[in-house]
Amino acid sequence: MAGEPDAVLGPYSSPDAHATPWASALAILGEAEVFWLSTVRPDGRPHVTPLLAAWSLGGLCFITGDQERKARNLDENPYCVLTTGTNALTGVDIVLEGVANVVDEPSGRQQAVADFERKYGTHLTSPEGAWYRLGEAVVVGDVRLYRVAPTVGFAFGKLPSSSQTRYMWPSR
Secondary structure: OOOOOEEEEOOOOOOOOOOOOHHHHHHHHHHOOOEEEEEEOOOOOEEEEEEOOEEEOOEEEEEEOOOOHHHHHHHHOOEEEEEEOOOOOEOEEEEEEEEEEEOOOHHHHHHHHHHHHHHHOHHHHOOOOOOOOHHHHHHHOOOEEEEEEEEEEEEEEOEOOOEEEEEEOOOO
16 A cells, blocks of 8 residues: 655745645645546557546545556556646646556455545435446445555645645555
């Protein structure tokens, strides 16, 4: 599991900027509803898609079908990037690079579902929710659950003071 990363303020930050603490980055990840997953197709072309993600099991987790483009890309190359933030000039954007692995252990799948349901609430738990019963599909293994173990991350603070924080996890 990913532990606490080292945080270093980047050289292109404003003179009055401070590194974004990892706890603040985790809070942003916890509040973000939409993430962008970037993978690479087998022929080298990029692929980007929006999806739901939740911090669980010491990494960012997401769900997909085994025949979706992102799953097929990850079968060939497990390195990927997850991004979230704002589409405004204020706030903080978060980028996490890492390696995606399928979570097969039943206890891990159940924990991730609990974290997804806590985060997305009735979207997953109510019969009227857009992804009702997705948790059941994850627990029984009908869909893939990925955990991205972060290797490096970034927090880009925007106006009024720009900052670039780099997070580095110890090698595993």
